[in-house]
Amino acid sequence: SVTDAFSTVTMPVDTMNHVPGWMPDAFKPLELKGRMIGEGRPKLIAPTTAKTPEDFVKTVKTLAARPELDMIEARLDYLGNLKPDEFARLTREAYEASGDKILLVTLRNGTDGGPINFDDATYEAVYSAVIASGRADVLDFEIFRDAAMTSRLIEAAHAKGIKVILSDHEFKFMPEEDEIIRRLILEDRMGADILKIAVMAHSPEDALKLMSATAKVRRLHSNKPMLTMAMGKWGVLTRITGEGFGSDLTFASVGGKASAPGQIPSEECLQVLETLHKAMNP
Numbered sequence: 001s002v003t004d005a006f007s008t009v010t011m012p013v014d015t016m017n018h019v020p021g022w023m024p025d026a027f028k029p030l031e032l033k034g035r036m037i038g039e040g041r042p043k044l045i046a047p048t049t050a051k052t053p054e055d056f057v058k059t060v061k062t063l064a065a066r067p068e069l070d071m072i073e074a075r076l077d078y079l080g081n082l083k084p085d086e087f088a089r090l091t092r093e094a095y096e097a098s099g100d101k102i103l104l105v106t107l108r109n110g111t112d113g114g115p116i117n118f119d120d121a122t123y124e125a126v127y128s129a130v131i132a133s134g135r136a137d138v139l140d141f142e143i144f145r146d147a148a149m150t151s152r153l154i155e156a157a158h159a160k161g162i163k164v165i166l167s168d169h170e171f172k173f174m175p176e177e178d179e180i181i182r183r184l185i186l187e188d189r190m191g192a193d194i195l196k197i198a199v200m201a202h203s204p205e206d207a208l209k210l211m212s213a214t215a216k217v218r219r220l221h222s223n224k225p226m227l228t229m230a231m232g233k234w235g236v237l238t239r240i241t242g243e244g245f246g247s248d249l250t251f252a253s254v255g256g257k258a259s260a261p262g263q264i265p266s267e268e269c270l271q272v273l274e275t276l277h278k279a280m281n282p
């Protein structure tokens with residue numbers, strides 16, 4: 001064995017291939033509303049892109065009726081800069097409307113694919129209100145914001161039994177493979193229940209970097225479920241290869257409404273995922 005260092009984290013790597021990876025069988029699937037994330041085929045998420053509260057709740061109801069979906073992402077940012085309590089109320093309505101689907105609540109910043117920017121104070125106030133008086137199964141926090149704020153939000157969410165996705169976005173470029181690995185490890189160390197990264201691919205090699213990093217984190221560095229994808233034309237393949245490489249969830253579009261470039265229509269995406277699952281598990 002040699003050691004492999006990522007910032008302050010040092011892990012053994014079995015260069016002789018005596019074992020299939022670091023801590024074989026250490027991976028732990030996550031159960032949410034009776035659905036096993038990290039077991040079987042990757043689970044499907046569809047985002048809301050509604051811009052008004054009425055449309056938002058209606059969209060959640062429509063998505064809840066789609067059998068191919070496992071999770072609904074309530075994208076609060078598309079609703080604009082509402083009051084924190086108003087956002088919290090809407091998550092309660094969305095939770096009721098989401099039926100047996102897992103409800104993920106996200107306030108995405110303009111720099112990370114959302115329509116507008118939310119400063120740290122607003123960001124913390126909105127998520128705190130959702131945690132205190134709203135409803136969600138999972139919350140998505142951006143890892144590269146104020147670290148103390150992120151730690152407070154993770155602690156508050158966990159105290160209420162809400163799971164946390166820590167996410168990172170690069171809409172312009174593909175980080176190097178080691179950097180993707182470093183960021184996913186950082187999310188693990190900060191206390192995420194699901195590690196996530198969405199990065200832009202400009203070439204087939206870019207997509208390979210994301211898939212290779214994902215596979216290495218799964219086999220060598222983390223026992224937590226992941227949600228990794230490359231965006232754009234060259235990233236499409238990364239949205240369906242999760243069972244092979246270690247991404248346990250994938251975003252798909254419904255009714256042509258995508259929240260990022262490269263999302264595959266949900267029913268077609270499910271077919272591909274099931275075909276790959278069968279071939280991998282004959």
Ligand SMILES: O=C1C[C@@](O)(C(=O)O)C[C@@H](O)[C@@H]1O
Nearest residue numbers: 047106113198231251259260
């Ligand atoms: O962060 C992500 C990933 C995403 O950007 C995608 O590429 O599918 C879609 C967003 O809705 C979600 O919040």
